[in-house]
Structures are given as C-alpha cells and as structure tokens.
Amino acid sequence: MSDVVLQTEGLSKHFGAVKAVESLDLEVRRGEVYGFLGPNGSGKTTTISMVLGLLHPSAGQVTVLGRIVTPTKTEALAEVGSLVGVPGMVPHLSGRKNLELLAALHKDVGGERIHEILELVDLTGAADRKVKGYSLGMRQRLGLGAALLHRPELLILDEPTNGLDPAGMREIRELLRRLADQGITVFLSSHLLHEIEQVCDRVTVLAKGRAVATGRVEDLLGGSEVVRLRVRDTRKTADALATLPSIGEIRPNGHWVEVEGARSEDVIVHLVARDLVPSEVITSKADLESVFLTLTE
Ligand SMILES: Nc1ncnc2c1ncn2[C@@H]1O[C@H](COP(=O)(O)OP(=O)(O)OP(=O)(O)O)[C@@H](O)[C@H]1O
Ligand SMILES: [Mg+2]
Incomplete structure (x- = not known):
C-alpha cells in the first residue's frame, strides 16, 4: 500500500472574496506525526473540514488512504479518527459510559477495547466519574479516546491542546507520541510553534491559506x-x-x-x-x- 495516507492537491476554499485556503498541496506519510502550523485565521480548520468531508472544496481534491474524499464520498473516513473542537460528551454520565455509547456506533468495539482505550488515555482511575467533573484536559483525552475506539489508521486533530494548561498539553503530546509508536499516523493543527516542534516529525506552515514552508521541523529552523x-x-x-x-x-x-x-x-x-x-x-x-x-x- 502507498506510503501516503493523506494528500491534498490544489485544495482551495473561497468564502466570497476570502481565500481561506488556496492551492494547498499536502502529503502525510504513514506513521508520522505531521504538524499543521498557522496563526489564527490561516485556514487550518477550513482545511481539516474539507479533509473530513464536512465542507466542499472550491477547487482541488482530498485523498485519504488512496481514496478521494468529498462530502458525498466518505468511505475512506471509516479508517480515520478525528477531534475538532471540544468533544461532545454526555456530562452526567461517566467517561466509561460515554465511551460505551460511542462504541455502539461501531462494529467490533467491545468492552475490552474500552478498557484498552481508558488505559491508553490515562483515564482508568477516573473512568467511573461523571464527565461534568472532568478537567478540560481529561475531556480532551476522553475525546481522543473516543476518536480511537474503532482503531483508525489516521488521526486528525484540530488544535487538540487549545485551552489546556502546560501539564494538560504535555499529557496530550505524550499520548500522541505513544500513538505514533503504535503506527498510527497523526495530523494535528496548532498555532503554537513550540508545541509542533516538540511532537511533530514534519510540519507545514500555513499563512493566509497558503503553505509557506514544509519540511522537517529541525530543518526549517536549522542553521539558525x-x-x-x-x-x-x-x-x-x-x-x-x-x-x-x-x-x-x-x-x-x-x-x-x-x-x-x-x-x-x-x-x-x-x-x-x-x-x-x-x-x-x-x-x-x-x-x-x-x-x-x-x-x-
Ligand atoms: N463559513 C465561513 N464563512 C466565511 N468565512 C469563513 C468561514 N469559515 C472560515 N472563514 C474565514 O476563513 C479564514 C480561515 O479560517 P479558519 O477557521 O480555517 O482558520 P484557522 O486557521 O482554523 O484559525 P483559528 O486558529 O482561529 O482556529 C478566516 O479568514 C475565516 O474568517
Ligand atoms: Mg481553527
């Protein structure tokens, strides 16, 4: 199978006169943690929405695991897990119960997998507490766990550490590295260079909808x-x-x-x-x- 798990070619999205994303070419390879770095309003969420088939591109196309994705053609997304914004959970139910409800939406996701996920996102100890008592960091980890239930090959995350304190951010970073070690490809956006630098293998820097730099993090900052x-x-x-x-x-x-x-x-x-x-x-x-x-x- 091809080594490229996510590709965008000439991907563009215009909202009237606003060129939110313009001629974006991305190539994310299997097993890497790929950073999508750009300041507020640079087009990160718009790009991710097109990748997840939530938004029609104005031009260009998205290919996930070798198959084209559009809002009406989303089969490839069965192998994708995603987290965009704060995950929707039922607050008065426990973390475990929330995962159980979500697991029911998938085939072959049973109690054993839920146990495994709780361990992976370090919520075993808090699994039977109500989600409304969780910290933001715990909620994000639960959301990540939910995105992983069906064992996706590719995980797409839009600013997963937004609003977290440094400890919460570190927990997410460590979790992402563990996932990468298990062979899961991670694509994550952030406006924080420091964060991308610590966790990503390669990065695309986005500015006003355009890719202004792509490469290994240390090479982009190298010689400096x-x-x-x-x-x-x-x-x-x-x-x-x-x-x-x-x-x-x-x-x-x-x-x-x-x-x-x-x-x-x-x-x-x-x-x-x-x-x-x-x-x-x-x-x-x-x-x-x-x-x-x-x-x-
Ligand atoms: N539905 C929409 N209608 C009109 N303009 C939009 C819409 N969605 C996004 N935009 C514009 O497109 C540009 C890119 O927005 P986008 O949300 O993709 O940026 P972002 O990189 O995710 O920013 P942030 O870091 O603030 O989340 C912005 O100028 C935004 O105002
Ligand atoms: Mg955004």
Missing part, C-alpha cells in the same frame, strides 16, 4: 543557531571560521565574534584545532517565535 565567542584575536578567529564548511554570516564585534550557520560544537572544535581557544561561548537558538513570524508575515 547563533554562536557568540569571546576571543583574543577577532580577526584571526573570523578568518579561521570562514574556512568552516557551510558557514553563515561572521560578525566580529569588539572582543566577540558572532557566527551563524554552524553548530557550536563544530565551531569550538575547529577553533581549538587552530589554537584559537575562545574564553567564552554563548549559543542561542534563533528565536523560534521570530522564525515563525517571519514565515507567516
């Missing part, structure tokens, strides 16, 4: 480490650094030399080998927020 070196001879140091392969800008400034495009370990080894030992080294990741802002401006 800044190394500052306090040295005795800035001139000699700058000359020596210039011979480092793929070095970026070198900026001598007083007793310091600032350099981009190389890892600090490589810079230090290079200088030590030339007897130009720096007395102080400061490295800073290029400010992630500013990289993101530059991409989405």
